[in-house]
């Protein structure tokens with residue numbers, strides 16, 4: 001099993017390290033355009049193997065030859081946002097990058113499952129899908145695992161209970177319109193609505209929606225520990241074929257009344273990638289929130305098309 005990580009920056013290097021430390025793959029290949037950087041990070045990680053006790057081989061490169069035959073590819077190449085920016089401000093530049101790296105990667109690994117991380121997430125996943133020409137279930141975006149992890153972390157902090165006992169579902173695009181679903185949130189099997197009042201739940205939902213921006217404002221760039229771990233969790237579900245039920249940006253073809261877009265929905269993840277999109281019952285209010293989020297993703301897709309037709313991006 002080989003996992004490629006394209007973009008060996010903050011998220012990419014963290015994802016590569018998480019994959020290695022979980023010993024799920026024989027080999028991890030990190031690719032970046034910065035000369036020496038992926039090679040140096042790979043060597044540093046290899047030197048940590050005796051301490052952590054993993055057997056995965058990690059290499060860094062500026063070329064794609066070493067990625068051939070990858071089972072999974074995590075794409076993190078692209079610009080992160082700075083304070084004052086929205087993820088959508090990255091669209092033009094990151095579309096060029098994601099399209100270019102996908103084109104270079106796909107020839108050597110036509111059966112790989114792609115996990116996109118670069119922002120704006122839902123649209124970059126679409127860019128990778130069209131550039132790769134892979135089957136739609138072999139392409140997915142990582143956001144829901146991160147956003148639900150934030151939501152679960154905030155609930156755990158509020159309740160003073162283990163994160164391990166908090167199960168939650170969050171849907172929609174990876175942005176301020178994301179849709180955390182308290183109705184599908186349980187603490188050790190108990191509905192969260194039995195344990196917290198509406199006002200507290202609402203404040204946690206709002207904090208979750210702004211969770212990326214909260215960190216950007218603190219650090220001047222975006223998060224990487226939780227995002228890297230989230231991408232590695234998805235890679236593990238595919239490599240081990242363990243049919244995890246996780247939220248991911250998946251290609252909707254009628255599901256939830258949405259067409260021809262990648263957006264966050266609950267999926268079953270296994271060796272064939274997105275093996276199923278699970279359609280849960282949504283109340284009218286939840287469906288409205290989902291539609292608002294989908295409209296936002298569609299606006300971004302329309303912007304992408306406009307930029308292409310104006311020749312602003314290739």
Ligand SMILES: NC(=O)c1ccc[n+]([C@@H]2O[C@H](COP(=O)([O-])OP(=O)(O)OC[C@H]3O[C@@H](n4cnc5c(N)ncnc54)[C@H](O)[C@@H]3O)[C@@H](O)[C@H]2O)c1
Pocket residue numbers: 006007008009010011012031032033034076077078079080081090094097100101116117118119121142143146174221222223224227
């Ligand atoms: N989906 C999510 O939940 C999520 C979470 C965190 C970050 N992100 C996004 O992930 C992306 C990466 O964030 P980061 O913090 O790791 O940024 P970073 O700047 O630390 O790393 C990005 C890396 O991409 C590399 N790169 C740029 N163009 C490339 C190309 N053509 N080929 C190969 N490598 C290339 C850069 O050299 C850099 O090392 C950003 O777009 C960010 O917004 C998404």
Ligand SMILES: O=C(O)C[C@H](O)C(=O)O
Pocket residue numbers: 080081087119174211212213216222223227
């Ligand atoms: O907030 C960002 O720009 C990065 C990422 O999407 C996140 O949610 O951490």
